Amino acid sequence: MIKHPVMLAGIVLFLFAVAGAGLVALVHQQTEARIIANERLALLKQLNALVPAQSIDNDIVSDITTVSAPDRLGAKETQVYLGRKDGKPVAAVFTSIVPDGYSGPIKLLVAVRVDGSLGGVRVISHKETPGLGDKVEERKSDWIYSFDNKSLVNPPSAQWKVKRDGGVFDQFTGATVTPRSIVHAVKNTLIYFRDRGGSLFQKPGT
Amino acid sequence: MATSSYGKLITEGLWSNNQALVALLGLCPLLAVTNTAVNGLGLGIATLVVITLSNATVSIIRNWVRPEVRLPVFVLVIASFVTAVELSMNAWFYELYKILGIFIPLIVTNCAIIGRAEAFASKNSLGRSLVDGVAMGLGFTLALTVLGAMREIIGLGTLFAQADLMFGDIASGMTLRLGDDFKGMLLAILPPGAFIGLGFMIALKNIIDKRLTKTRQAEALPTAGTEPAAG
Numbered sequence: 018m019i020k021h022p023v024m025l026a027g028i029v030l031f032l033f034a035v036a037g038a039g040l041v042a043l044v045h046q047q048t049e050a051r052i053i054a055n056e057r058l059a060l061l062k063q064l065n066a067l068v069p070a071q072s073i074d075n076d077i078v079s080d081i082t083t084v085s086a087p088d089r090l091g092a093k094e095t096q097v098y099l100g101r102k103d104g105k106p107v108a109a110v111f112t113s114i115v116p117d118g119y120s121g122p123i124k125l126l127v128a129v130r131v132d133g134s135l136g137g138v139r140v141i142s143h144k145e146t147p148g149l150g151d152k153v154e155e156r157k158s159d160w161i162y163s164f165d166n167k168s169l170v171n172p173p174s175a176q177w178k179v180k181r182d183g184g185v186f187d188q189f190t191g192a193t194v195t196p197r198s199i200v201h202a203v204k205n206t207l208i209y210f211r212d213r214g215g216s217l218f219q220k221p222g223t
Numbered sequence: 224m225a226t227s228s229y230g231k232l233i234t235e236g237l238w239s240n241n242q243a244l245v246a247l248l249g250l251c252p253l254l255a256v257t258n259t260a261v262n263g264l265g266l267g268i269a270t271l272v273v274i275t276l277s278n279a280t281v282s283i284i285r286n287w288v289r290p291e292v293r294l295p296v297f298v299l300v301i302a303s304f305v306t307a308v309e310l311s312m313n314a315w316f317y318e319l320y321k322i323l324g325i326f327i328p329l330i331v332t333n334c335a336i337i338g339r340a341e342a343f344a345s346k347n348s349l350g351r352s353l354v355d356g357v358a359m360g361l362g363f364t365l366a367l368t369v370l371g372a373m374r375e376i377i378g379l380g381t382l383f384a385q386a387d388l389m390f391g392d393i394a395s396g397m398t399l400r401l402g403d404d405f406k407g408m409l410l411a412i413l414p415p416g417a418f419i420g421l422g423f424m425i426a427l428k429n430i431i432d433k434r435l436t437k438t439r440q441a442e443a444l445p446t447a448g449t450e451p452a453a454g
Binding site: 022023025026027029030033034036037038040041044045047048051052055056059147148149 | 287288289291292295296299300302303304306307310311313314315317318321407409412413
């Protein structure tokens, strides 16, 4: 039976499938812990840039709650990282989505302190035009820092717009849509926090 | 082909049969990730590792894999190595891995790799296949890095930006700036810039090749002329 060429070919193919899967399994096992640690560290670094490590004493990467407010936060489900010190709320970092970017959704991290002011905003991923809309990236320009310490009263709510629309935030030459939509999304996140922020920090079961 | 020396294998991989510039294989990653020199180098090295490993493996198994299942076996071998390289990069070069993203798994579809497995490694000894893999991989890496450097200089006005992602913090000073006034020409880092850049590279290579043949002919002529006189 085994002399049949098709059978023989099948067996060879099978052996290689097993060997290939074995190799991948081995490498996966060797690298898994390191990859998880990398992802965690990268996230922690991003969060600590917005919520300084010394201002909190909890494990902000694991202290997560999920909320649903598509109108304000841009997605059906939004994860919120919670920073606390001595059990008291310090800041909430929203993974808000900007639904109306120039070319597709833009993912943000928006850190809001308990007093309603912004710890800062970062763009996590986007598909905006290189050289124009991508100035919202931290490494391309300082624009994203213009949100630092702002709140719904500073500037007043009516001026939460780009300058072209009569607000206080800069737009870029050749790209108004991107900054406009980000300003709008950050404002929405702040409104959400004003209205519902208190309930975020209640741990289920405590 | 079976008689060509190791030296010839290396020149073929790096120059005369360069997979990117002559065979025009693997254009998808070539055009997509070469917006900076470091990205090009990163993907180039990943491809180099995969093509070397796959060439070696294919060469070792060449005598007992039946011709009917040869191609599926090659694909299996390549896919396994690519996944292994992808996981390793995720573990040890996390930042670079995030930038290259989807293009690492897409190394599987790089025709240059299966092309070398089928056309060379399945017919040659282990040593020769290894050399061929390294040479072809280096040639590909070189093309990617040069194209990346070209686009980075023209498009962003920097060279080797973010080299620290690959070589650690020592390399963070490696970035060259062309001066703060230069804002870069946007076209170069957009997809059309990749096509135009590759076109220029191929043209340049052809010009150099032509020059080389001319000088060789010019050198050959006088000797050819004197030969009959000597005879």
